[in-house]
Amino acid sequence: LLQVRTADSPHPRFDLNNDASLVIDIPDALCERDKVKFTVHTKTTLSSFQKPEYSVQRQHEDFIWLHDTIVETEEYAGLIIPPAPPKPDFEGPREKMHKLGEGESSMTKEEYAKMKQELEKTVQVHEVFLQRLSSHPMFRKDRNFQIFLEYDQDLTVRRKNAKEMFGGFFKNMVKSADEVLISGVKEVDEFFEQEKNFLLDYSSKIKDATAKAEKMTRSHKNVADDYNHISGALNNTAADNNTAFKKHLEKCAEVFEKLRKVEDRMASDQELKLTELLRYYTRDIQAAKDLLYRRARALADYENSNKALDKARLKGKDVAQAEENQKQCLQKFDKLSESGKKELTSFKARRVVAFRKNLIEMTELEIKHAKVRRLKCYVYHYMFIRQCSGILI
Amino acid sequence: SNDAENTAAHHRNTLQFNTYSHRKQLFSVCVTLSEATEEVSLDSPERQPILSDGPSPVITPVTPVMISSRADVFDRSPDQDEDEEENRDTFDIQISVSDPEKVGDGMNAYMVYKVLTKTSLSIFSRDEVCVKRRFSDFLGLHSKLASKYMHMGYIVPPAPEKSIVGMTKVKVGKEDLSSVEFVEKRRSALERYLLRTVKHPALLKDPDVLQFLESSELPRAVSTQALSGAGILRMVNKAADAVNKMTIKMNESDAWFEEKQQQFENLDVQLRKLHASVESLVCHRKELSVNTASFAKSAAMLGNSEDHTALSRALSQLAEVEEKIDQLHQDQACADFYLISELLGDYVRLITAVKGVFDQRMKTWAKCQDAQVMLQRKREAEAKLQHANKPDKLQQAKDEIREWEGKVQQGERDFEQISKNIRREVGRFEKDRVKDFRVVIIKYLESLVHTQQQMIKYWEAFLPEAKAIA
Numbered sequence: 001l002l003q004v005r006t007a008d009s010p011h012p013r014f015d016l017n018n019d020a021s022l023v024i025d026i027p028d029a030l031c032e033r034d035k036v037k038f039t040v041h042t043k044t045t046l047s048s049f050q051k052p053e054y055s056v057q058r059q060h061e062d063f064i065w066l067h068d069t070i071v072e073t074e075e076y077a078g079l080i081i082p083p084a085p086p087k088p089d090f091e092g093p094r095e096k097m098h099k100l101g102e103g104e105s106s107m108t109k110e111e112y113a114k115m116k117q118e119l120e121k122t123v124q125v126h127e128v129f130l131q132r133l134s135s136h137p138m139f140r141k142d143r144n145f146q147i148f149l150e151y152d153q154d155l156t157v158r159r160k161n162a163k164e165m166f167g168g169f170f171k172n173m174v175k176s177a178d179e180v181l182i183s184g185v186k187e188v189d190e191f192f193e194q195e196k197n198f199l200l201d202y203s204s205k206i207k208d209a210t211a212k213a214e215k216m217t218r219s220h221k222n223v224a225d226d227y228n229h230i231s232g233a234l235n236n237t238a239a240d241n242n243t244a245f246k247k248h249l250e251k252c253a254e255v256f257e258k259l260r261k262v263e264d265r266m267a268s269d270q271e272l273k274l275t276e277l278l279r280y281y282t283r284d285i286q287a288a289k290d291l292l293y294r295r296a297r298a299l300a301d302y303e304n305s306n307k308a309l310d311k312a313r314l315k316g317k318d319v320a321q322a323e324e325n326q327k328q329c330l331q332k333f334d335k336l337s338e339s340g341k342k343e344l345t346s347f348k349a350r351r352v353v354a355f356r357k358n359l360i361e362m363t364e365l366e367i368k369h370a371k372v373r374r375l376k377c378y379v380y381h382y383m384f385i386r387q388c389s390g391i392l393i
Numbered sequence: 394s395n396d397a398e399n400t401a402a403h404h405r406n407t408l409q410f411n412t413y414s415h416r417k418q419l420f421s422v423c424v425t426l427s428e429a430t431e432e433v434s435l436d437s438p439e440r441q442p443i444l445s446d447g448p449s450p451v452i453t454p455v456t457p458v459m460i461s462s463r464a465d466v467f468d469r470s471p472d473q474d475e476d477e478e479e480n481r482d483t484f485d486i487q488i489s490v491s492d493p494e495k496v497g498d499g500m501n502a503y504m505v506y507k508v509l510t511k512t513s514l515s516i517f518s519r520d521e522v523c524v525k526r527r528f529s530d531f532l533g534l535h536s537k538l539a540s541k542y543m544h545m546g547y548i549v550p551p552a553p554e555k556s557i558v559g560m561t562k563v564k565v566g567k568e569d570l571s572s573v574e575f576v577e578k579r580r581s582a583l584e585r586y587l588l589r590t591v592k593h594p595a596l597l598k599d600p601d602v603l604q605f606l607e608s609s610e611l612p613r614a615v616s617t618q619a620l621s622g623a624g625i626l627r628m629v630n631k632a633a634d635a636v637n638k639m640t641i642k643m644n645e646s647d648a649w650f651e652e653k654q655q656q657f658e659n660l661d662v663q664l665r666k667l668h669a670s671v672e673s674l675v676c677h678r679k680e681l682s683v684n685t686a687s688f689a690k691s692a693a694m695l696g697n698s699e700d701h702t703a704l705s706r707a708l709s710q711l712a713e714v715e716e717k718i719d720q721l722h723q724d725q726a727c728a729d730f731y732l733i734s735e736l737l738g739d740y741v742r743l744i745t746a747v748k749g750v751f752d753q754r755m756k757t758w759a760k761c762q763d764a765q766v767m768l769q770r771k772r773e774a775e776a777k778l779q780h781a782n783k784p785d786k787l788q789q790a791k792d793e794i795r796e797w798e799g800k801v802q803q804g805e806r807d808f809e810q811i812s813k814n815i816r817r818e819v820g821r822f823e824k825d826r827v828k829d830f831r832v833v834i835i836k837y838l839e840s841l842v843h844t845q846q847q848m849i850k851y852w853e854a855f856l857p858e859a860k861a862i863a
Binding site for chain 2: 198201202205206208209211212213215216218219220222223226227229230233234236237240241242244245248249252255259348351352355356359360363364366367370371373374377378380381384385387388
């Protein structure tokens with residue numbers, strides 16, 4: 001059983017709680033065996049809610065259910081659907097947790113720290129998902145969203161029912177076949193043409209940057225691990241040696257242990273600020289692309305409905321029906337265009353704000369860590385120098 | 394400036410060991426760093442620069458850390474060494490190995506290194522000598538020293554390893570990064586080898602060492618072509634193994650030897666593990682450098698793609714910062730390697746030499762035992778001849794007894810001498826290793842400070858760029 005209080009976390013999160021009428025956060029998360037239970041805390045002044053404050057337990061699958069129902073809601077076709085949070089990934093630590101449950105070995109300090117870091121990451125991304133919904137004028141009114149926040153029992157049953165309702169077929173999910181079809185559609189609107197080109201290019205660039213950032217973070221962690229092994233090896237060597245050398249080795253082991261701590265912290269900060277930022281926006285860009293594709297499909301539908309109307313007029317059959325169809329297609333397309341333009345504009349603003357915030361925070365953390373490391377090196381350096389001059393320590 | 398450069402080069406190339414007694418309060422310790430550093434000297438204990446949070450303390454390129462070793466310590470007993478702290482002389486010799494030059498072509502090509510010795514010691518004919526030596530010359534020197542001194546219990550520093558792969562690349566003429574790295578690694582190893590050798594008080598005075606450092610022409614060490622320093626040690630150890638397999642086990646009357654041997658066994662194992670961990674660090678640091686550079690490129694591309702002007706610019710700046718940081722990682726990897734990894738490698742080989750010396754003692758003891766057995770036999774033979782009435786044979790037997798009595802005495806003296814030498818050598822080794830490791834950790838910390846200093850600079854320059862995103 002591993003519990004993390006995110007309030008204690010040194011990492012400030014994506015702060016989207018601008019509007020006090022609906023404030024959501026995840027104050028803690030519990031890791032039990034291989035399941036993570038998030039505590040979702042809501043404070044609201046909205047009349048649509050029965051109580052002003054809620055605290056419920058949710059699992060990752062509940063978030064996915066919420067995401068999917070929103071995707072499937074026709075009303076939201078013109079909106080950028082906040083990307084679903086990825087499944088919490090504990091890999092090795094999960095096996096360790098499993099063994100812990102069976103009363104086997106205990107977790108080392110390092111394993112515990114790694115798990116805690118993973119938990120912080122996953123809390124951040126689940127929290128952002130909810131905050132995106134709460135800060136959007138339309139999503140915040142969503143009935144299922146409210147249920148998610150309010151319902152004080154397990155959502156598992158409701159989820160199962162929902163699956164049956166949809167029959168596992170998600171109409172609004174963009175399939176790859178659609179993508180090919182849709183990029184062939186001729187775009188009339190300058191704004192959307194530009195957006196399409198931008199998003200396609202940016203999407204591949206940010207995917208690449210994410211992958212490279214992940215590799216960089218991984219290398220930092222490897223270096224931290226090496227410092228750990230070196231520290232251990234120094235202590236082992238010190239174990240059966242004479243006084244002067246032993247003391248020296250032990251001091252060296254201390255140095256490397258301190259280096260490890262800073263490197264570890266730096267690696268996890270870089271991950272949270274940079275890598276997670278890039279990962280998130282890779283998903284968000286995809287959500288924006290999905291909107292474009294939905295609109296392009298609506299355009300294709302409209303064009304098809306025009307063709308059908310012409311055909312009906314020619315044949316003199318079912319003209320009224322065809323006219324009605326065409327009118328509806330046009331309405332849908334216009335609605336998606338209008339809403340899409342707003343969404344894409346605010347998406348850019350949101351992206352810029354998030355990058356700015358995270359780049360600043362990352363830079364400040366890098367400076368802080370470098371200063372800490374420098375200071376510690378100075379202290380040890382000074383101490384070793386004094387040892388040289390014969391002043392024993 | 395040229396002066397700073399010279400000092401830096403001087404420091405980089407020499408392990409100069411001097412010290413002032415701790416009674417002398419003035420102890421100026423400064424450190425050599427490359428270009429972009431500022432100045433500080435941690436002199437008197439009153440100064441506490443590191444604890445203030447003000448402007449970054451600085452480190453100056455001046456004389457390196459000084460630690461001494463007496464020139465003729467081998468005449469003194471281990472107890473007397475304790476008193477050395479009180480009045481050390483300065484031991485002044487600097488050696489640098491530099492300017493590797495390729496001579497010849499194809500598979501017959503070889504590298505020649507410049508060996509420069511600067512000293513004020515009187516055993517040298519000049520203050521400054523410069524000679525040219527090739528790798529096999531170093532091996533030749535080591536094999537001579539090993540054959541002269543190892544059986545006496547002296548710890549002869551091992552020569553650097555041969556590398557067929559590395560050398561072939563150089564011969565074939567590949568000018569790529571790995572060849573350059575290989576040559577630098579070897580140059581550095583040769584330098585450390587010479588410094589360690591002259592640090593040994595007996596070896597410093599050895600005529601072969603003097604000839605190596607001073608004489609312009611050196612006879613080719615042909616016999617060592619196939620042997621590396623480690624090769625010689627292996628041979629020596631094989632002989633020792635043969636000794637160990639003898640049925641007569643040495644009665645270790647001296648617990649000190651048993652204890653020390655065990656310690657060195659353990660140290661061998663531990664140092665190898667430590668070395669492996671450091672090699673892993675070097676490897677991962679290099680990976681970090683590559684990945685940082687790769688990310689930098691990717692960030693630049695992302696910046697180009699970004700249509701918001703200020704964010705686009707910030708991303709490009711981020712890419713530039715990461716490129717600079719990549720360079721820092723590379724520098725740090727060098728420090729990781731040349732300071733720590735190579736030192737550990739040297740010590741792993743040194744421990745093998747130490748173990749070899751203990752085995753030499755066993756061999757000496759065995760020889761002594763053999764002589765005693767032989768003497769006993771001769772005495773028995775003589776006793777038999779007493780009643781045989783063969784006056785010539787009897788006389789011969791008596792002569793042989795005297796001969797073997799002499800050998801026994803010599804054997805006992807040898808054993809006593811080697812035991813005494815080993816005690817002293819081990820004492821010196823144990824003192825030196827503390828110094829060596831201390832110097833290295835100090836330099837390593839300096840390299841880290843330098844890296845952090847630069848990092849702070851880069852990120853502080855980037856911060857306003859990030860804040861400027863509107």
